[in-house]
Amino acid sequence: MNNGRKIKVLVSVIGLDGHFTGAQIVSRFLMDAGMEVVYLGIYQTPEMIVRAAIDESVDVIGISSHASNYGQIGLLIDLMKKNDLVDVPLICGGTIPKGEAEALIKRGVSKIFPPQSTSESIIEYIVSCARG
Amino acid sequence: MISMTVQKILNGDRRTAARLIRDIDDGIPGTREILKAIHRHTGKAYVIGITGSPGVGKSTLVDQMIHGLRRSGKTVGVLAIDPTSPFSGGAILGDRIRMQRHSLDDGVFIRSLATRGQFGGLTQSTRSAIDVLDAMGKDYIIVETVGVGQDEVDIARSADTTVIVVVPGMGDHIQAIKAGIFEVGDIFVINKSDRPDAEKTLHDLRALFDIARKKLTGEGWEPPILMAEAASNRGIAELLDEIEKHRKSRKTLSHETVIHRKQAVARDELIDMIKCRLFQEALDHITSSPEFKIYLDCVTEGTKDPYSACDELLSAKLCFIGDEVNRKPDLQEYLVAQK
Numbered sequence: 087m088n089n090g091r092k093i094k095v096l097v098s099v100i101g102l103d104g105h106f107t108g109a110q111i112v113s114r115f116l117m118d119a120g121m122e123v124v125y126l127g128i129y130q131t132p133e134m135i136v137r138a139a140i141d142e143s144v145d146v147i148g149i150s151s152h153a154s155n156y157g158q159i160g161l162l163i164d165l166m167k168k169n170d171l172v173d174v175p176l177i178c179g180g181t182i183p184k185g186e187a188e189a190l191i192k193r194g195v196s197k198i199f200p201p202q203s204t205s206e207s208i209i210e211y212i213v214s215c216a217r218g
Numbered sequence: 219m220i221s222m223t224v225q226k227i228l229n230g231d232r233r234t235a236a237r238l239i240r241d242i243d244d245g246i247p248g249t250r251e252i253l254k255a256i257h258r259h260t261g262k263a264y265v266i267g268i269t270g271s272p273g274v275g276k277s278t279l280v281d282q283m284i285h286g287l288r289r290s291g292k293t294v295g296v297l298a299i300d301p302t303s304p305f306s307g308g309a310i311l312g313d314r315i316r317m318q319r320h321s322l323d324d325g326v327f328i329r330s331l332a333t334r335g336q337f338g339g340l341t342q343s344t345r346s347a348i349d350v351l352d353a354m355g356k357d358y359i360i361v362e363t364v365g366v367g368q369d370e371v372d373i374a375r376s377a378d379t380t381v382i383v384v385v386p387g388m389g390d391h392i393q394a395i396k397a398g399i400f401e402v403g404d405i406f407v408i409n410k411s412d413r414p415d416a417e418k419t420l421h422d423l424r425a426l427f428d429i430a431r432k433k434l435t436g437e438g439w440e441p442p443i444l445m446a447e448a449a450s451n452r453g454i455a456e457l458l459d460e461i462e463k464h465r466k467s468r469k470t471l472s473h474e475t476v477i478h479r480k481q482a483v484a485r486d487e488l489i490d491m492i493k494c495r496l497f498q499e500a501l502d503h504i505t506s507s508p509e510f511k512i513y514l515d516c517v518t519e520g521t522k523d524p525y526s527a528c529d530e531l532l533s534a535k536l537c538f539i540g541d542e543v544n545r546k547p548d549l550q551e552y553l554v555a556q557k
């Protein structure tokens with residue numbers, strides 16, 4: 087534990103992806119793990135996500151993706167770099183094809199969790215990067 | 219270092235402000251010096267408290283208020299406070315969802331906070347966050363809280379105008395009175411007035427008002443009851459008008475009343491601050507002592523009752539609490555003898 091710090095995570099769905107169930111489930115178990123989750127909801131643009139991450143001063147950004155809008159995630163990572171959010175890891179979860187996933191990791195996404203990932207593995211990863 | 223941070227805050231730098239609010243919330247020691255330095259730059263913003271039961275439409279209302287205030291060229295800071303789960307200590311902060319259309323507006327700063335449930339901690343860190351937004355130069359600061367507990371009432375007290383939001387039916391207004399927020403309300407809004415029973419709620423509220431008014435100190439402001447439909451931007455202009463009226467009514471108060479109120483606010487603030495520090499430091503002081511460990515063992519094993527353990531610990535560790543009977547001249551020795 088680093089003094090009184092709580093882990094604060096931004097959870098959002100990006101672009102024209104209306105699937106919010108995944109994001110809500112993740113928000114819920116992160117809360118149950120003692121984290122503070124800023125939940126943005128659906129139809130967020132990379133600009134909105136970056137602005138919220140700055141204003142909320144979060145440790146980690148989590149994007150739930152169930153549509154083929156990987157381009158948006160790429161744009162988000164670029165915008166994060168431009169806004170000096172390099173110390174904030176970007177995590178993605180959902181159905182992302184292998185080739186796309188590899189490209190996103192190369193571009194700077196910290197970790198991608200496929201749909202069958204356990205909540206424990208996600209929590210553990212977030213704790214390790216927020217405290218690392 | 220401190221002066222640089224202060225300068226950035228005064229220049230309205232959102233990243234620095236955001237970071238500072240985070241550090242305040244997490245109780246990072248260095249923040250106190252920054253708060254001291256920015257305090258003299260505060261007092262310019264007008265603070266509006268929005269409170270009411272869960273789901274009555276507070277965030278939707280705030281969203282519309284931001285819209286209205288921005289149209290008249292005012293800058294706005296928002297603090298949206300959601301409850302911390304008592305089981306996990308975590309929280310889902312979802313108020314931003316309803317305010318997303320303002321998220322890219324440079325004249326708006328929205329920040330979510332969790333209650334965290336520390337003794338007086340909510341009031342403390344919220345007040346400090348208000349100071350930060352104030353120092354950033356925001357014209358209006360809107361604080362959204364779920365009106366359920368004492369802390370929320372305390373927050374209402376640090377607002378210049380407090381708006382209580384209720385909805386038709388469900389005896390919501392009754393709950394509001396129970397929680398004691400009725401007394402702190404300057405303006406009442408019946409939101410979701412598109413729903414049936416809105417008129418009845420208005421009637422009920424008026425009736426309750428007539429009873430409650432006798433208790434009010436008669437400062438020349440009669441809290442209005444407004445109808446609104448936040449989701450379709452109805453009644454928001456009227457709400458903003460009433461807030462301005464309330465603001466002006468405060469200006470016409472007698473010099474004496476103003477001084478009296480200022481003193482009451484300063485007293486509340488100072489006492490809260492003392493309470494908060496006292497609690498934290500005293501508790502740390504006691505629980506980190508070797509005697510605490512011994513007492514804990516004794517109580518666990520049943521060789522000492524918790525009442526005596528509490529009295530003796532307090533008497534020993536905090537010289538101004540307790541009495542001579544409980545104050546053992548040499549606690550360590552006494553405890554060894556006890557074992």
Ligand SMILES: Nc1nc2c(ncn2[C@@H]2O[C@H](COP(=O)(O)OP(=O)(O)OP(=O)(O)O)[C@@H](O)[C@H]2O)c(=O)[nH]1
Nearest residue numbers: 271272273274275276277278409410446447448449
């Ligand atoms: N029918 C109707 N629904 C409304 C109105 N205003 C808000 N709502 C809806 O009420 C629900 C709750 O709105 P919020 O603004 O999130 O309420 P809140 O009080 O901030 O909720 P918490 O922060 O969770 O306590 C949403 O689905 C809104 O769309 C209204 O005037 N009429």
Ligand SMILES: [Mg+2]
Nearest residue numbers: 276277313362
């Ligand atoms: Mg809300």
